[in-house]
Amino acid sequence: MIELQNVTKIYRTAGVRRLVLDNASLVIPRGRSLGLLGRNGAGKSTLLRIIAGTIEADAGRIFRHGSVSWPLGFSGSFSNLMSGAQNVRFVARVYGCDADALTEYVAEFSELGEYLFMPVGSYSSGMRARLAFGVSMGVAFDYYLVDETTAVGDARFKKKCRQVFQERLVSSDVIMVSHSMGTLRDYCEAGVVLENGQMTYYEDIEEAIEAHGANLVHG
Amino acid sequence: MSSNPMPSFINIRVIVALMMREMTTRYGKSAGGYVWALLEPIGMIAVLVIVFSQALRSPQLGDSFPLFFATGYIAFGFYGELSNFASAAIAMNKPLLTLPRVTPIDAILARFLLQFITLCVTGVIILSGIMWIEDIHTVIDYASILKAIGYASILGLGVGITNVVIFSFVPTYQNVWKIITRPMFLISGVFFIMEDLPGPLQDILWWNPVIHATGLMRKGFFPLYDANFVSELYIGGLGFGFLTLGLFLVYSNRSFIVDRP
Numbered sequence: 001m002i003e004l005q006n007v008t009k010i011y012r013t014a015g016v017r018r019l020v021l022d023n024a025s026l027v028i029p030r031g032r033s034l035g036l037l038g039r040n041g042a043g044k045s046t047l048l049r050i051i052a053g054t055i056e057a058d059a060g061r062i063f064r065h066g067s068v069s070w071p072l073g074f075s076g077s078f079s080n081l082m083s084g085a086q087n088v089r090f091v092a093r094v095y096g097c098d099a100d101a102l103t104e105y106v107a108e109f110s111e112l113g114e115y116l117f118m119p120v121g122s123y124s125s126g127m128r129a130r131l132a133f134g135v136s137m138g139v140a141f142d143y144y145l146v147d148e149t150t151a152v153g154d155a156r157f158k159k160k161c162r163q164v165f166q167e168r169l170v171s172s173d174v175i176m177v178s179h180s181m182g183t184l185r186d187y188c189e190a191g192v193v194l195e196n197g198q199m200t201y202y203e204d205i206e207e208a209i210e211a212h213g214a215n216l217v218h219g
Numbered sequence: 220m221s222s223n224p225m226p227s228f229i230n231i232r233v234i235v236a237l238m239m240r241e242m243t244t245r246y247g248k249s250a251g252g253y254v255w256a257l258l259e260p261i262g263m264i265a266v267l268v269i270v271f272s273q274a275l276r277s278p279q280l281g282d283s284f285p286l287f288f289a290t291g292y293i294a295f296g297f298y299g300e301l302s303n304f305a306s307a308a309i310a311m312n313k314p315l316l317t318l319p320r321v322t323p324i325d326a327i328l329a330r331f332l333l334q335f336i337t338l339c340v341t342g343v344i345i346l347s348g349i350m351w352i353e354d355i356h357t358v359i360d361y362a363s364i365l366k367a368i369g370y371a372s373i374l375g376l377g378v379g380i381t382n383v384v385i386f387s388f389v390p391t392y393q394n395v396w397k398i399i400t401r402p403m404f405l406i407s408g409v410f411f412i413m414e415d416l417p418g419p420l421q422d423i424l425w426w427n428p429v430i431h432a433t434g435l436m437r438k439g440f441f442p443l444y445d446a447n448f449v450s451e452l453y454i455g456g457l458g459f460g461f462l463t464l465g466l467f468l469v470y471s472n473r474s475f476i477v478d479r480p
Contacts, residue, residue, distance in 0.1 A: 055477060055478045070317065079243075090236055090239075093233075
C-alpha cells in the first residue's frame, strides 16, 4: 500500500509556479494496478516522481509499504564511460541485489551480446533502451512506475518486453501514466484522475477514463 | 514484502556504490585508470618543488625545501580539493539523483570520501618519499598532523556542501567562487610561514582559516616550529559551522537540488 496524506506540491519550472497537488490524499491499495489520468500539464509525471520518492512534496506525508521502482526504462543513470555490465552492477549495488545474477539476467534479456562489456557511450539509442529496460525488469519491485514507455526496441523485442512485464505483474503492481487509453485498459484495473490539484480514485479504470473524458469536455 | 524503501538521508551502501562508480569513470578513457589520481599530485609536487627550490635557496623551516613545500601543499589540498570536489558533486551526478535511492548527501559524501582517501594515500607516498630521498630524520608529531588534516577536511566539506546549495540557486555564483577562491593557494601558507610576514599582514591573514591548517601541519613535521598563531577553535569552529549550515541547507532544499532543470 502507498499512502499520500495531505500532500501539497507546487512545481516550479522556468519561473512559472503550478499547483500540482493541493492538500490532496490518496490510498493506493496493493494488488490493483493503477492508471494516472489528467489533462496535459496537470502534473501526472510529477505525481509519479513524488510516488517514486525522486522529488519531495512541499507538505504532507507519503508512506510506502513495499518497494517502488524508478520509472521503467529510465537510462539517465547510465554512465557513458562505463560498460553496460558496469552500469548494471552499479544499480545492483544501489538497490542491494546480487550483481552477478542481475548482470546475467540483463545479458540474456537485452540481447546485447559482447556490447554488454563495451562503454555505453558506444551504444545506439535502441541498445541503450534495451539495457535500461532489462535492468528495470531484472530488479524485483512491488510497484513498477511507468511513464508512457512499456516496451522498447523493434516489434519482436517490444513483444518480449510486454511478455516479461506481464509476468512481473503477476506478483507486482504497476502505477502508470499514459496518453493511450488502450494501454491503460491493458494494464490497469483502477484509475486516478488528477484535476485542479485533487486526486479522485476510481475502482474501475473505465470509470476513471470516463471521468477524465468529461473533464476534457467541460474543461 | 513490507520494507519501507523510502530513501533515507544517508545510505552507506549507495555511498560505496557511488565511490566505485567514480573510480571507474573519472579516468575512464585513459589506460591505468584511477592510478592517475595518485600520479597527478605526485607529479605536480615534483614540478613545483623543482621550480621553487631554484628560486628560494633555503626553506623557511628546516633544511629541506621539498619537505617544507610538500607539507604546506598537502595540508592545503585537504581544504582546496575537498571543497572543490564536494561543491561539484551534484552537478556531476545529476542524472543519478533521479534514482530515488540516491540522495544529494550520498553524492556529496561519496565524492568527499573518495577524494579524502586519495589525498591520504598520495600524502603518505609523497611525504615518506621525500623523507626517504632527502634522508630526513625528525620527530613527527602525529597529533598535530591529524588535526591539520581533520580541520582542513571538515572546512573543505563544510564549504563544499554549502556551495552545492548556493550553486543550485545561483548558478552564476560558481564563476564568482572560482575567482575568489583562486588566491587561496597563495595566501594560505603553502609558500611561507605566518611568522615571516610583517605584523599587519599577519593580522589580516590570521582570518584565513586554511593558514591555521598549514601551520598545524608544519608543526607536526618541524619539531622546533610551534605555530603559536594557530587557533584550533577558529578553524574548527568555522569548519563545523559551515558543515552544520551546509547540511541544514541541503536537507531543507533537497527537493529543489534534485529537481532543478
